[in-house]
Amino acid sequence: MNAFRCGHCGHVLHVSDGEEGKMMTCSSCQQLTTVPALLKERKTLPLASYVIASTVIAGLMVSLIAVFGDQAGSSGTKGTVIRFAGGFLACVVVGVVTGLVSAGIMTAFKRRFLAVFAKAYSVGVLIMAGLSIMGLLLAPAMRRSSAAREKQKLEEETFLADMNEKAARMAKNAEEGKVLNPEEFKAPAGLSSETDAGKLSRVMNTYLADVAATTTGYTDDLGRTGFSGVLQPERLAEDKDFKETHELLEKGREVVARWREKQERMMEDLPRRIEAAGIGEKTKRDAIAGFKTGFGKTRETSKQMWDLEEEVVEHIADLAGFMEESHGRWRVAEGKIIFKEDADIKRYNDTFAKIEECSEKQTKLRKDAAARTRERIGQDK
Structure with missing residues (x-):
């Protein structure tokens, strides 16, 4: 026994073997339909x-x-x-x-x-x-x-709070002209070393510690050369041929040039450090983009600071040259330089005023940078 469905109403019709191709009337809709090729009756469940x-x-x-x-x-x-x-x-x-x-x-x-x-x-x-x-x-x-996700959010908040706190401290130190302590820059204990926030925190704190070390390293290195005492009255009086004075000036120039290059190279290095930290792509892109946003002004300020530092060294060299030139027209008494001629006093004071002017410009640059940092911190909160 074979079975097929009516092409008009879908009713199941039963036919015997050998009926294929014949016409038959559907018992349900009474329409003529053609018996298709053999279709064995399927056993269907109720x-x-x-x-x-x-x-x-x-x-x-x-x-x-x-x-x-x-x-x-x-x-x-x-x-x-x-x-x-x-x-x-x-x-x-x-x-x-x-x-x-x-x-x-x-x-x-x-x-x-x-x-x-x-x-x-x-x-x-x-x-x-x-x-x-x-x-x-x-x-x-x-x-x-x-x-x-909750843990990631908490760690991101911890990271931002840590960076803002350290930025505020750096701004305060800059305003007061204090030397930064590299030991202050450590990642918070609550950050995992495996998360993006933890990895970025380690990169940033290491970077800031290196920046602080550059500042302290420069001042320490300059101090070791004896450059800070190049215009000391007693030393000038004892340096009859000014040979030591010229040596100190060259050491001062060399130290300034070396540490300037080192700091500029280090400042450019942060994106590479972020790239190498194994941070997720989105966090990495955001961090590098944030760095590039503020880097232009930071680099400009750094350049101005080092330009002024080099200018100070040259003013000191100019003053030392004048002291050598006028060696017979001055003497040292009670730790002070006494000039014989008013013109020499004016020349000495004018040059010293230029050094103080450079120092005041550096102080203003530090205060302006500190103000921008505080403004940025306020925007990020």
């Missing part, structure tokens, strides 16, 4: 079997969710019942809605309503139950992801 089987399977799946899940936030027997009832009802509702919609649509194509409803209901119920199981499996990962 429509109720689809509904019962899918509902039972969904019930078992929802039971697992009720026992092991914690989406409802309840506990004990009451919580289990609530989770089971809610989940099971959701599956059934989705199945019924899916079945009704599908059956309604397919009746327009002359498909039997109950057959389509039963199968669509089964599919809808099982899909809903499967999604619920998937939600149960993904819930721990989602909670871990949420906890990770």
Whole structure:
């Protein structure tokens, strides 16, 4: 016995072997239809079997969710019942809605309503139950992801607070003309060494410590050369041929040039340090972009500071040259230089005024930089 569906109404018709290609009248719609090639009768389950089987399977799946899940936030027997009832009802509702919609649509194509409803209901119920199981499996990962985001946010806030606090301290030191202590720049204890915030904090603190070390290194190096005493009256009086004076001036020039180059090279090095720190792409891009935004003004200020430092050295050299030139027209008494001629006094004072003017310009640059830093900190809060 073979079976096929009527091409007009979808009713299942049964024919004997050898009837292929013949015309027959559908017992349901009374329309003539052609018997197709052999189609062996399929053993189909009763429509109720689809509904019962899918509902039972969904019930078992929802039971697992009720026992092991914690989406409802309840506990004990009451919580289990609530989770089971809610989940099971959701599956059934989705199945019924899916079945009704599908059956309604397919009746327009002359498909039997109950057959389509039963199968669509089964599919809808099982899909809903499967999604619920998937939600149960993904819930721990989602909670871990949420906890990770909270931790990341906390670490970012810790990093920014640390940077703002140190920037404020640096601004205050700059205004007061104090030398920075490299030991002050350490990453906060609360930052993990494996997160972007922790890695960036280590890079920035190491960088700032190196900047501070450059400042202290320069002043210490200059002090070791004896350059700071080049115009000391007693030393000038004892340096009859001014040979030592010329040596000190050359050492001073060399120290200024060397540390200027070192600091400028180090300032340009921060993006490379960030690149090499193993930081995530977005954090890395943001950090480098932030550096480039403020770097132009910082580099300009640094250049002006070093230009003034070199100018001071040259004014000192000019004054030392004048002292050598006028060696017979002055003497040292009680630690002071006494000139014989008023013109020499004026020349000496005028040159010293230029040195003080450079120092005042440097002080203003430091204060302006400190003000910009405080303004930036206020904007970042």
